[in-house]
Amino acid sequence: MKFKDKHRFVRSNMKKNRTRVWMTILASTIGCAFLIMLASIGFAIHKTAVNDVMSFRMVNEIQVVKENGRMTEKDVKKLEQVKGVKTVTRKKYVPANQLSLGEYHNFADVMSAHVPSEEKAGFELEKGRMPKAKNEIVVGYHFAEELRKDLPEGLSEEETQKKMKEFSYKGDLLNETLKYHLTTAGPENKAEGPVKTVDVKIVGIGKKPTREWARDNSVFITEELYHEVISVLRKQDPKIISDNELKSYGEVKAFTATAEDVKEVTDRIEKLEYMTYSIIKELKEMNVYFTLFKAGLIFIGAIAVLIASIGIFNTMTMAVTERSQDIGIMKAIGATPKTIKRIFLLESAYIGLWGVGLGTILAYITSYGVNFVLPIIIEQFVNEKPPEGFMLSYIPWSLTLIAVTICMGVTLLSGWRPAAKATTVDVLKALRRDV
Amino acid sequence: MISVSNLSYAFKIGKKGKENIIPVLHDVNLQVAEGEIVAVVGRSGSGKSTLLNLISGFIQSEVGSITINGTDVSKFSESKWAEFRLNHLGFIFQSFQLIPSMSAFENVELPLVLKGVSVTERKKKAEEMLKRVGLESFQHHYPGELSGGQQQRVSIARALILNPPLILADEPTGSLDSENEKQLLSFVKELNEKYGITFLMITHDHEVASIAHRKVEIIDGYLREEKTLHEVQR
Ligand SMILES: Nc1ncnc2c1ncn2[C@@H]1O[C@H](COP(=O)(O)OP(=O)(O)OP(=O)(O)O)[C@@H](O)[C@H]1O
Ligand SMILES: [Mg+2]
Numbered sequence: 001m002k003f004k005d006k007h008r009f010v011r012s013n014m015k016k017n018r019t020r021v022w023m024t025i026l027a028s029t030i031g032c033a034f035l036i037m038l039a040s041i042g043f044a045i046h047k048t049a050v051n052d053v054m055s056f057r058m059v060n061e062i063q064v065v066k067e068n069g070r071m072t073e074k075d076v077k078k079l080e081q082v083k084g085v086k087t088v089t090r091k092k093y094v095p096a097n098q099l100s101l102g103e104y105h106n107f108a109d110v111m112s113a114h115v116p117s118e119e120k121a122g123f124e125l126e127k128g129r130m131p132k133a134k135n136e137i138v139v140g141y142h143f144a145e146e147l148r149k150d151l152p153e154g155l156s157e158e159e160t161q162k163k164m165k166e167f168s169y170k171g172d173l174l175n176e177t178l179k180y181h182l183t184t185a186g187p188e189n190k191a192e193g194p195v196k197t198v199d200v201k202i203v204g205i206g207k208k209p210t211r212e213w214a215r216d217n218s219v220f221i222t223e224e225l226y227h228e229v230i231s232v233l234r235k236q237d238p239k240i241i242s243d244n245e246l247k248s249y250g251e252v253k254a255f256t257a258t259a260e261d262v263k264e265v266t267d268r269i270e271k272l273e274y275m276t277y278s279i280i281k282e283l284k285e286m287n288v289y290f291t292l293f294k295a296g297l298i299f300i301g302a303i304a305v306l307i308a309s310i311g312i313f314n315t316m317t318m319a320v321t322e323r324s325q326d327i328g329i330m331k332a333i334g335a336t337p338k339t340i341k342r343i344f345l346l347e348s349a350y351i352g353l354w355g356v357g358l359g360t361i362l363a364y365i366t367s368y369g370v371n372f373v374l375p376i377i378i379e380q381f382v383n384e385k386p387p388e389g390f391m392l393s394y395i396p397w398s399l400t401l402i403a404v405t406i407c408m409g410v411t412l413l414s415g416w417r418p419a420a421k422a423t424t425v426d427v428l429k430a431l432r433r434d435v
Numbered sequence: 436m437i438s439v440s441n442l443s444y445a446f447k448i449g450k451k452g453k454e455n456i457i458p459v460l461h462d463v464n465l466q467v468a469e470g471e472i473v474a475v476v477g478r479s480g481s482g483k484s485t486l487l488n489l490i491s492g493f494i495q496s497e498v499g500s501i502t503i504n505g506t507d508v509s510k511f512s513e514s515k516w517a518e519f520r521l522n523h524l525g526f527i528f529q530s531f532q533l534i535p536s537m538s539a540f541e542n543v544e545l546p547l548v549l550k551g552v553s554v555t556e557r558k559k560k561a562e563e564m565l566k567r568v569g570l571e572s573f574q575h576h577y578p579g580e581l582s583g584g585q586q587q588r589v590s591i592a593r594a595l596i597l598n599p600p601l602i603l604a605d606e607p608t609g610s611l612d613s614e615n616e617k618q619l620l621s622f623v624k625e626l627n628e629k630y631g632i633t634f635l636m637i638t639h640d641h642e643v644a645s646i647a648h649r650k651v652e653i654i655d656g657y658l659r660e661e662k663t664l665h666e667v668q669r
Contacts, residue, residue, distance in 0.1 A: 005548045016536065326534045332493065333593070334521025335549050336514040427493045431532055 001339050010347045013319065021351060024315040028355020029362060031308030032407045035301030036363035036395060039403070042294040044394035049290065053282050058122070059259040060086075062266055063251070063277040070248035078272065079254050084265040086257050087120035089113065090249040095240060096229055098181040099147070099200070099219065104169045106147040107186055108139070109218045111250070112226035121255045128174050128204030134224040137178075138204040140216030144173050177201045180221075182232045184240060196232060200225070298402060305407050308355065309414035316348050316418035320425075327422055328430020337423035344422045348415025349408070356407045360400055367393040436601055436633045437467040437490060442499030444485055459485045461656045463499070469600070472627050472634040472646055477653035483637045486653065487605050490635065491524065492516035504600060521549055525594030525602040527636075529609035531586040533578040533593075539565065540574040543592045550597065564592040568622075584615035591622065602626075604636035620646050 014021045064079060065071065071090070079088045094110040115130050131138060148167040151160060179197040200221070209216050221229070233240050256265045262280045269276055320327070327340055370393050375386045445458040459482045467473050475483050488494045490501060492511060500509040504523055511519060526532075533542045544561040552560075565571050568588040578586050587607065594602055607623075608616040624646045626632045638647070652659045 001549050002551045005551075012536075326536070329532050329534055330545070330549070331517060332491070332520070332526060332532065333546055333549065334517050334519075334524075336517040338514060339549065428488060431493075431528065431530075433530075 001335070001342075006339075006343050006346055009343055010350060013323070013347060014350065017319070017322075020315055020318070024311045024351050025354045025358065027308040027311040028305075028352060028407065028411065029358040031305040032356050032359025032403060033362040033366065034304040035298065035406065036360060036399060036403045037366055037393060038301040039294060039297045039399055040363070040367055040393040040395045042290070042297040043396055043399055044391040046286075046290040046294065047394050047396075048391060049286060050283060053279060053286065058255075059279050060256045060262060061121070061278065062254045062256070062262060062269060064254055064269060064274045065252070065277075067273065067275055070245065071252040072248045075274075076249070076252060079252070079269065079274075082254070082265065082268050082272070084256055084261045084268065085254045087117045087255050089117045089121045089251075089253045089255065091251045092226060093250040094221065094226060094229055095184045096180070096182055096233060097186060098183070099178045100181065101147060101169065101173075101176060101178045103149050104147045105150065106143060106217070108143060108146065110180075110221060111218060112223055113220045115220075118220075121253070124207040125204045126207045128202070131203055131220070131222050134222055134228075135198065135200050136203040136222065137180075137200045137225075138206060138220040139173065139202055140206045140218040141208045142215045142217050143205070143219065144169050144171075146215075146217045147173070173202050174205060175202065180229075182229055183236070184233060198225070198228070298406070301403075302406050302410070305410050309410045312348055312351055312411055313414040313418065315351065316344060316415050317421070319347065320344060320418045320422045324422075324425045325430050325433060327425045328427050331425065331427050332431060340422050340425075341419045344419035345412065345415055348411055348419070352408050352411025352415070355411070356404050359407065360403065363403075364395060367395050436469045436471070436504060437465065437635060438502040439463055439465040439486075439490065440500055442486075442489065442496055442501065444482075444489060444494070444496045444498070459656050460489075460496075460653075463653075463656075463658045465651060465658060467633060467635055469633055470627065470631045472623065472636070472648050474647035474650045475635065475637045475653065476639070476650055481653045482656045483653050484605055486658075487603055487635070487637060491526065491603055492520060521546060522597065523599055523601060525597075525599040525632075527587070527590055527594055527602060527604040527607040529606040531578070531583075531590045531610070533586055533589055535578050538575050538577055539570060539581065539589045542578070542589055543596055545593060546597045560596060561592075564596050565589075567595075568592045583610050584612070584618065587611060587615065587619060591619070595626070598630075599632070601633045601635070604634065606637050606639075608638070 064075075066075065076088050076090050079085060091111045091113050094112065097107045097110055099106050099108060099110075119130070125138065126141060128138070145165075145168050147169040148164065151163055151167060155163065177199050178201075180200045182196045182198060185195070206216055206218070230241060230246060254265065254269060256262050259280070262278050266276050266278055266281070327335075331337075331340065371391055374392050375390055378384070378386050442460060442463040443458070444460040445456050447454045447456055449455045463486060465486075475486065477483050485494070489496055490503070492508065495511075496509070500507060502508065503519075506519070506523075508516070508519060520526075533539075534545070537545070540561055543564055544557045547557045547560060562571065562574070565574055568591055570585060570588055570592070573581060573585060573589075576585075578589070581589065587610070604623075608619055611619060623634060623636075627634060627646075636647075649660070
């Protein structure tokens with residue numbers, strides 16, 4: 001018997017009991033949608049956690065530190081020789097943080113960076129260029145937002161939040177000249193007396209970070225300016241930075257060409273007796289935990305599918321009982337047990353497919369709906385904006401695939417017995433009409 | 436065409452452990468030659484249907500052997516039997532055994548569907564066959580919308596559609612009036628004469644004379660052969 005004919009057969013059989021079939025499909029739909037929705041919460045939390053980790057690090061970066069002592073130029077050279085390392089960025093943090101433009105101030109993360117390696121590691125500019133002269137600087141994308149007028153004292157937290165934006169610098173900072181305060185004083189410990197400043201010109205502004213919630217308020221200064229700043233700072237307080245520190249780097253990161261290389265390269269670097277931190281390492285531990293969590297949710301969701309499958313079992317058992325006379329006649333004429341079995345398996349498969357298909361669509365719609373509506377509700381009741389990129393439900397392809405596999409598996413399993421029962425219909429009893 | 440030797444059969448009824456064994460057929464030997472019409476007669480409950488069911492493979496005996504068309508079928512598995520029935524046997528039943536949810540056309544084409552014949556060929560063959568039994572205008576009628584005689588003609592069309600060399604019939608005229616009975620018997624005769632189809636049919640005595648070449652009688656499970664008037668004349 002050809003598949004097309006089996007299909008036609010099954011279709012006409014399903015049509016005969018439309019209500020019953022649709023009710024069974026409905027049960028499967030709900031079961032499948034429930035499974036996906038429940039698990040999607042786990043996937044969403046996992047994704048949020050991963051994004052959180054990723055927002056602090058790039059996938060292909062490996063932070064390298066020494067077990068004892070600080071990373072020096074020698075270490076950088078050594079790392080650059082390691083196979084698979086594309087480039088090594090090194091940064092020195094500057095303890096002087098304040099920059100100002102008129103009445104606007106910003107306490108930024110000032111650092112001196114090695115420009116060629118930064119560029120190689122993927123640092124890109126939104127506009128402008130990299131610094132050439134000593135007093136040229138590049139600022140991060142959010143520098144302008146953080147550059148703001150002093151807020152009036154005694155504001156409540158809520159008002160502060162509101163005012164922050166208002167007080168930010170609104171214009172274009174490119175080619176503006178700012179005053180860099182050569183002091184370690186910050187907003188908490190105000191400097192006493194006049195502070196020496198140096199004029200710096202913004203020649204470039206960094207690209208917006210790819211992670212939505214990452215904020216880039218960094219300032220890159222040149223190596224020469226760094227030394228000048230340090231010498232001024234040391235005059236104020238000789239202990240502020242040791243000779244040793246001066247020669248070493250505050251942060252050294254090795255970059256690989258692709259994320260896949262990270263593991264191998266990490267192993268190689270660790271062989272050289274460095275300690276490493278990479279996203280892959282962090283994610284690995286996290287993944288174990290979340291995989292268990294998600295498996296638990298899928299298991300609970302699968303129970304719903306199991307309950308729905310009882311419906312399929314009943315429907316198919318009834319279908320077999322109702323049609324046992326037809327089955328008997330077909331067997332008498334020459335239908336093999338295999339053919340009979342396939343016809344009934346196909347019928348349960350169709351019910352399952354409909355259920356899975358509709359269930360998946362329903363789950364996607366619900367998921368989008370929840371993600372869209374829930375933040376609005378939260379805002380209404382709690383009066384607080386949920387974090388950017390907030391998700392309660394996330395359905396990746398893998399989840400859909402898992403759900404479809406579980407649903408179809410359970411469906412076929414529950415259709416199996418009725419189909420097997422159909423093959424055992426006794427021809428003579430059926431012909432005698434007493435089945 | 437059919438060779439039955441030393442065939443015995445007993446029904447087992449009741450629960451396992453305390454089964455009741457009801458012997459029905461005893462050491463039956465029967466030869467049916469190609470092109471023959473053989474009538475099986477006997478009193479009610481003598482075992483006629485049981486014999487036919489054994490030859491059809493609906494039930495299986497552990498004692499004796501059955502050979503049909505040169506194939507020993509006595510040890511066939513269920514699926515082998517199904518295949519064999521589809522390809523070699525045609526059936527006509529007393530109660531027609533049409534599938535009620537299928538139209539006359541669909542019932543007739545069912546063996547072709549099971550065999551995997553293409554739609555166009557199916558349509559051609561089934562229409563031709565329905566025409567031969569005089570039901571071309573009833574193609575789309577369902578069994579419930581046909582008279583008994585018409586239903587039996589549909590079932591004959593279904594039995595013939597794959598050109599089986601042998602047709603087994605258990606009281607094919609049992610549910611028909613005398614008019615339809617006559618028609619059916621003459622059609623059987625025509626098929627036998629024109630196409631050489633062999634028939635093994637359970638009938639009533641008075642029908643035998645008109646068409647059967649030979650008559651066998653089952654008496655309490657034992658088979659006894661009698662020559663018919665028809666054969667003597669030949
Ligand atoms: N399924 C069964 N289980 C047990 N005994 C059965 C079964 N079918 C038939 N028998 C018994 O086998 C014997 C033969 O039955 P069978 O149906 O072959 O008779 P028959 O000659 O065809 O009678 P009729 O002319 O009334 O159709 C009967 O005594 C009957 O009681
Ligand atoms: Mg009988």
